[in-house]
Amino acid sequence: MKNNIYVISNDKIYRDKDNNLYGPNNDLDNILHSLKSKFKVHLIARKTKIKNKFRLGRIEIFEKKNLMKNMKIFMISLTPYNFFMLIYFLYIKRVSVTGHIYFRSDGFLEYKYRYGWFGYFVYFLMFTLIKKKLNFISCSKNFTNIDCNSIVYPSECDEEWFLNRKSPKLDKIYFLYVGRLTYDKGSEFLRLLFKSQIKKNFKFQIVGIDKKDFSKQQNPSFDFSGIISEKKEMIKIYDQCNIFLLPSYIEGFPKVINECLARHRPVIIFNEINYVVNEREGIFKCERDIDDLFNLSNYIIDNYQMIQDKIRSNKDYTKLNFQKDLSEKI
Numbered sequence: 001m002k003n004n005i006y007v008i009s010n011d012k013i014y015r016d017k018d019n020n021l022y023g024p025n026n027d028l029d030n031i032l033h034s035l036k037s038k039f040k041v042h043l044i045a046r047k048t049k050i051k052n053k054f055r056l057g058r059i060e061i062f063e064k065k066n067l068m069k070n071m072k073i074f075m076i077s078l079t080p081y082n083f084f085m086l087i088y089f090l091y092i093k094r095v096s097v098t099g100h101i102y103f104r105s106d107g108f109l110e111y112k113y114r115y116g117w118f119g120y121f122v123y124f125l126m127f128t129l130i131k132k133k134l135n136f137i138s139c140s141k142n143f144t145n146i147d148c149n150s151i152v153y154p155s156e157c158d159e160e161w162f163l164n165r166k167s168p169k170l171d172k173i174y175f176l177y178v179g180r181l182t183y184d185k186g187s188e189f190l191r192l193l194f195k196s197q198i199k200k201n202f203k204f205q206i207v208g209i210d211k212k213d214f215s216k217q218q219n220p221s222f223d224f225s226g227i228i229s230e231k232k233e234m235i236k237i238y239d240q241c242n243i244f245l246l247p248s249y250i251e252g253f254p255k256v257i258n259e260c261l262a263r264h265r266p267v268i269i270f271n272e273i274n275y276v277v278n279e280r281e282g283i284f285k286c287e288r289d290i291d292d293l294f295n296l297s298n299y300i301i302d303n304y305q306m307i308q309d310k311i312r313s314n315k316d317y318t319k320l321n322f323q324k325d326l327s328e329k330i
Helices: 027-036 080-092 107-135 187-196 231-240 255-262 271-277 290-302 305-309 318-326
Strands: 003-015 021-023 038-049 068-076 096-104 137-139 173-178 200-206 222-226 243-246 267-270 283-286
Touching: 003 027, 003 080, 027 038, 027 068, 027 231, 027 318, 038 231, 068 080, 068 137, 080 096, 080 107, 096 173, 107 173, 173 231, 173 255, 173 290, 187 200, 187 290, 200 231, 231 255, 243 290, 255 267, 267 290, 283 290
Parallel strands: 003 038, 003 068, 068 096, 096 137, 173 200, 173 243, 200 222, 243 267, 267 283
Antiparallel strands: 003 021
């Protein structure tokens, strides 16, 4: 019989009339699948009436009847909701808690970028209690105040990501960005490029953001796809680009880089996140400047075959390896 584990997630979960669960991204399902091999999983998460696009595997939502005197916790990221759920168990229900917290990003910098020094201080207070109660698992050795040897490398890449790669068109620059519209993810640079309309010989596909949320203006070089949950469709979109742009200020171990390199597509990052290279070929760094971006992009287009040959030498980070590593560390 498997032992119980209680997964605390900040994600908003939708439940349909048939009790199927849907999350806002595929990351949660990947993590839950890792844990289900060893534990009976109880998910603690927020609810939403808006249907998400990513269906979760069979999982139990936590109910009060499942409360036990000794609880093994797995917390996904440190957020106010996750923090107060831990407080609820510790000081209101008076249960004994052990377990892990999995850091997917640098929370100190994330809260500082979004909320200033006040956010940094609030995160510090939550972090101070968490580190006394839970062991750390991280996807990076570069996070502020995170000193641990339990490192995992998240990935969604299964065998399908490495098959039937398509040759890119090189007649112009075809940029791709997949992600959220937040300051720390570099949204202001995307908007700057959108509004400038100085450069003409490029197309930019943005996935994960709706046009109405991005800008009321028009730019024929930009296409917006919103959230896409189908793997085959995402692979097709990666194959249509020839350069992936990741304009973030902070990152952990970005799964989008794994996916780009799996499709033999080069990646451009800005210098603030140069630590995500991890000795891999095909990842290029430049200044947060439009001219510098296009100079580097033109170099990549002119030397594309050579760059792809180097990408083939990279170590592949796979979904299976991530799930195995995470399971072994708990």
